[in-house]
Amino acid sequence: MPTPVPQAGGIVIRKRGDRLSVLLVRAKSDPTIWIFPKGHIEPGETAAETAARETKEEAGVHGDVIAPVGAPLEFHNGRRLICVQYYAIRPRRETAKTDGREKRWFSVDAALKAMQFAADRALLRRAVKVFARPAIVRARPRRRAEAPRRTR
Numbered sequence: 001m002p003t004p005v006p007q008a009g010g011i012v013i014r015k016r017g018d019r020l021s022v023l024l025v026r027a028k029s030d031p032t033i034w035i036f037p038k039g040h041i042e043p044g045e046t047a048a049e050t051a052a053r054e055t056k057e058e059a060g061v062h063g064d065v066i067a068p069v070g071a072p073l074e075f076h077n078g079r080r081l082i083c084v085q086y087y088a089i090r091p092r093r094e095t096a097k098t099d100g101r102e103k104r105w106f107s108v109d110a111a112l113k114a115m116q117f118a119a120d121r122a123l124l125r126r127a128v129k130v131f132a133r134p135a136i137v138r139a140r141p142r143r144r145a146e147a148p149r150r151t152r
Helices: 047-059 108-114 118-132
Strands: 005-016 019-026 038-040 061-076 081-094 103-107
Touching: 005 047, 005 061, 005 118, 019 047, 019 108, 019 118, 038 047, 047 061, 047 081, 061 118, 081 118, 103 108, 108 118
Parallel strands: 005 081
Antiparallel strands: 005 019, 005 038, 019 103, 061 081
């Protein structure tokens, strides 16, 4: 059995009010297919770092990695076996710069209809559950309580 090529990708979801939008890009090998941004893990890079980098390179979206989504997805791309770990990503800012692919924000329902692969649709459903959880509150550093002053 050949060793799978490790990759990572981002499932980018933005929330505006109660509405969720999902970012998809056109596949490089077949531009008729909408997919999540993904790519090869570079030496010295974690899968989460790759997911953030690929999202920025392919779609111009800078974001925060929230959590892994499901188990790694394995498939054969016609040339080799690929193993992709996807991560939920919350976008912070977006630029028009991409690697030349078309990108588009979809409603969750429209994304589910646009995606060709059942495994991608299952991942999107899992990612939506990650974003449906109560907001993750970042802990703020506590101010150190001032020590009582000594009086003489």
